[in-house]
Amino acid sequence: MLEMRLYLAQRISAAILAPLVLMHLGLMVYAIQGGLDAGEILARTRGSLFWGSSYALFVIAVAVHASIGLRKILHEWLGWRGALLHGFSWLCLAGLLFAGLRAVAAVVLP
Amino acid sequence: MxxxxxxxxxxxxxxxxxxxxxxxxxxxxxxxxxxxxxxxxxxxxxxxxxxxxxxxxxxxxxxxxxxxxxxxxxxxxxxxxxxxxxxxxxxxxxxxxxxxxxxxxxxxxxDMSEFFDKWKQARGQFEGSSTRDQQVAALSPGLPRRRIADAATECINCGICYAACDVVSWNRDYLGPAALNRAWSLQNDERDCAGEQRLRAVAGDAGCHQCHAQQGCATYCPNELNPTASIAGLKRMVSQAWFNKGLACHPGKKCGLGKRHA
CATH class of the missing domain: 3.10.20.30 (Beta-grasp domain)
Structure with missing residues (x-):
């Protein structure tokens, strides 16, 4: 029942993403008032547990959601199956987690 | 010619x-x-x-x-x-x-063999618990579950929804709209006693979770049924079973639902 678990994981990750996307959009609108300034952004995020955990959760939800979605497309449109499909899905998940969490760490860690 | x-x-x-x-x-x-x-x-x-x-x-x-x-x-x-x-x-x-x-x-x-085979795979047969000696169960037409079953029950197995479904064309194992619609009507039949086994059958890797709700089946069904809605109902039912109590396995058999089940 892998497909059922993936279905639930994708829906749960979507439910997590919905408020986080709204938060991110709202923050972007707020952050660019008076110009885009790296220093201002870093002043807000450096050492912040709230922003660090929010964006880490964002990245995890994106990685889960996107890798399951891509897996489905590759299976249905290109006919990928078995080890190739599983391998690519895990690779996609790992790549998105690595790139996303690295970016979060770069703006949060002092 | x-x-x-x-x-x-x-x-x-x-x-x-x-x-x-x-x-x-x-x-x-x-x-x-x-x-x-x-x-x-x-x-x-x-x-x-x-x-x-x-x-x-x-x-x-x-x-x-x-x-x-x-x-x-x-x-x-x-x-x-x-x-x-x-x-x-x-x-x-x-x-x-x-x-x-x-x-x-x-x-x-x-050749409609696979269409009807999948109907069986989804446990499309009614499984009652009473015998011919017992009284026929009285089900009021107004009962909520009876109404849900009624909405899905007029399928004539013409195969139109199966032919209209893109997911079937992409994934040959997918049970398809007709079989899942039948399973949904039986899941809402108060007299049927195979609900848990049927839920496991439709929650498999070729089951209801493959549906993308594109609604080709509902668009072309000549009897104006809505298999997409039936499949959505099955997804909800499977999810509720998973979160509430899990889907019980046959004793000694691994059903793939992990530690939640004995």
Whole structure:
């Protein structure tokens, strides 16, 4: 029942993403008032547990959601199956987690 | 091939009909006289009787009850006995093919074995617990679950939804809209006692979670059923079972639902 678990994981990750996307959009609108300034952004995020955990959760939800979605497309449109499909899905998940969490760490860690 | 038979016609229609089997085939053009109130099944029957007796197709009741005569008409799956020519004619041309997503036996007759096999895989059989000696269960038409079952129960197994479903074309293992719609109606039948086993059957890797809710099935169902809604109901039911109490396994068998089950 892998497909059922993936279905639930994708829906749960979507439910997590919905408020986080709204938060991110709202923050972007707020952050660019008076110009885009790296220093201002870093002043807000450096050492912040709230922003660090929010964006880490964002990245995890994106990685889960996107890798399951891509897996489905590759299976249905290109006919990928078995080890190739599983391998690519895990690779996609790992790549998105690595790139996303690295970016979060770069703006949060002092 | 052409023919100029028929005396009460109002002109002729150019009809391209698929001829061939699972390996080889091609479209063959027939000129068929147009008649008032003519159905697609009338067109196919005219071709077989007047132009080519070797044309294979399937039909039985001719009144939209048996679900035998479904074919692709101008690329859309339709019940041909209830489809009037004047509603689907484009530029005085028709293209008639066997149903999509099923192997062709010959010409317009497709092999529906996998369609019915999947119906069984989804545990589409009613499984009651009472015997003939017991009283027949009284189910009020107003009961909420009875209403849900009623909404899904008028399927005639014509295969149109299966032919319309893109997910079936991408994933040959997918149970398909008709089988899952049947499972949904049984899941809401108070007399049925195989709910848990059926839920496991439809929660498998080829089951309800494959559906993308594109609604091809609901769009083309000749009885205006909505298998997409039935499948959504199954997804909800499976999810609720998973979160609330899990789906119990057969003793000693691993069902793939992990530690939540003994």
């Amino acid at each position: 052409s023919s100029s038979a028929a005396t009460s016609s109002t002109g002729s229609i150019a009809v391209s009909v698929w001829r061939g089997d699972a390996r080889h085939g091609n479209f063959q053009l027939f000129q068929v006289p147009q008649q008032p109130s003519q159905t697609i099944l009338d067109v196919v029957t005219w071709i077989q009787r007047h132009a080519d007796p070797g044309l294979s197709y399937r039909f039985a009741c001719r009144v939209g009850m048996c679900g035998s005569c479904a074919m692709m008409v101008n690329g859309i799956p339709r019940w041909t006995c209830r489809t009037h020519v004047n509603k689907v004619l484009r530029d005085n041309r028709l293209t008639i093919e066997p149903l999509r997503n099923m192997p062709i036996i010959k010409d317009l007759a497709c």
